[in-house]
Amino acid sequence: MQQADIRIPLAECREIYDVGDVDRAMEAGSPSRNEALTAFYAKMKSLGGTRYVVKPSSFEGLRPLYARCPNFAPVLDDLKRSLALAVAGNEPVSFTPILLLGEPGIGKTHFARQLANVLGTGFEFVSMSSLTAGWILSGASSQWSHAKPGKVAQALVCGDYANPLMVLDEVDKAGGDARYDPMGALYGLLEQDTARQFRDEFVEVDIDASHIMWVSTANDERAIPEPILSRMNVYTVPRPDREQAGSIARTLYEELVAAHDWGFEPEPADEVLERLAEVPPRDMRKVLLAAFGNAKLAQRDHLLPADLDAGRASRPKKIGF
Numbered sequence: 001m002q003q004a005d006i007r008i009p010l011a012e013c014r015e016i017y018d019v020g021d022v023d024r025a026m027e028a029g030s031p032s033r034n035e036a037l038t039a040f041y042a043k044m045k046s047l048g049g050t051r052y053v054v055k056p057s058s059f060e061g062l063r064p065l066y067a068r069c070p071n072f073a074p075v076l077d078d079l080k081r082s083l084a085l086a087v088a089g090n091e092p093v094s095f096t097p098i099l100l101l102g103e104p105g106i107g108k109t110h111f112a113r114q115l116a117n118v119l120g121t122g123f124e125f126v127s128m129s130s131l132t133a134g135w136i137l138s139g140a141s142s143q144w145s146h147a148k149p150g151k152v153a154q155a156l157v158c159g160d161y162a163n164p165l166m167v168l169d170e171v172d173k174a175g176g177d178a179r180y181d182p183m184g185a186l187y188g189l190l191e192q193d194t195a196r197q198f199r200d201e202f203v204e205v206d207i208d209a210s211h212i213m214w215v216s217t218a219n220d221e222r223a224i225p226e227p228i229l230s231r232m233n234v235y236t237v238p239r240p241d242r243e244q245a246g247s248i249a250r251t252l253y254e255e256l257v258a259a260h261d262w263g264f265e266p267e268p269a270d271e272v273l274e275r276l277a278e279v280p281p282r283d284m285r286k287v288l289l290a291a292f293g294n295a296k297l298a299q300r301d302h303l304l305p306a307d308l309d310a311g312r313a314s315r316p317k318k319i320g321f
Helices: 019-028 035-047 060-068 070-089 108-119 151-158 242-259 270-276 281-297 305-311
Strands: 010-015 050-054 098-101 123-127 165-169 213-218 233-236
Touching: 019 035, 035 151, 060 070, 060 108, 060 242, 070 098, 070 108, 070 233, 070 242, 098 108, 108 123, 108 165, 108 213, 108 281, 123 151, 151 165, 242 270, 242 281, 270 281, 270 305, 281 305
Parallel strands: 098 213, 098 233, 123 165, 165 213
Antiparallel strands: 010 050
16 A cells, blocks of 8 residues: 555644744843743744644545554544544544553554554654653743753644644653652643643743644553543553464565565565564564565575564673672
8 A cells, every 4th residue: 555545634724822922922031031942932933833734534544554553443443433523524633632551562652653654743752751850741941951842842833733643652650759740731731721822831932732642651550640541542452462463464574575675575474474473563573674684694585484583582681790
């Protein structure tokens, strides 16, 4: 299937902030204003406050994901309903924030990236496990040294889209204390009414963040506050069964062979497919690329099960004190 068949086209534009508000914020600043803030305001003025929004022409664009991510079928079913409503109303792509629950390695982040590619909108990735303060999402006051805007303001101001797909990875592992809750900003951002007047603590200009599409991943929902969970559709994603793993493996093999002029057979041998299906979904691409390289070193244009072992080597042990 060609890329043009699965992309959802762009449509109209929306104003996400008023340049006049930026001018007023600049005029209200003191002579000792943070230089980084002055530069960011200048960028906001030069880029203007208008951004693209993605509107779907059909919901068929999701169809290829059923083969690439078959264990996410219930998520895709709900997304297809949301797209059908957007098509009927000639509206931008929109859906209730999503939380993908499941064990590591089942392809949660991969699914989010594939979804962003299909929707044709921007993709922003935030590793919540590395966050120790809420300002990562919502910015820090310009009165602090080394302050800068948060991920949300950066994505909307510096990106092309008013409705990027923002992925909060491992949201259950966000750290910090009660004063700087990394998830504190989400209470307002996940509600459309409050997100329309999102105020980054660094920028201090109202920004419309209500079009952002949110996908979060987690291993354990018990570490996530109930008010956050209540704002999201929660899906428990299972490890793909044998048949689903085989479908993922076959689709990935065929896509890689079609994308490169390596000369490999268009379909894998059954025994190769069976061995690849044993690999966790997030590792399949790495293992398969190593296998292709191994086959070429052996001057072969077809894979053998043993070729897959090249990409499945155990991690080296650390040496040191």
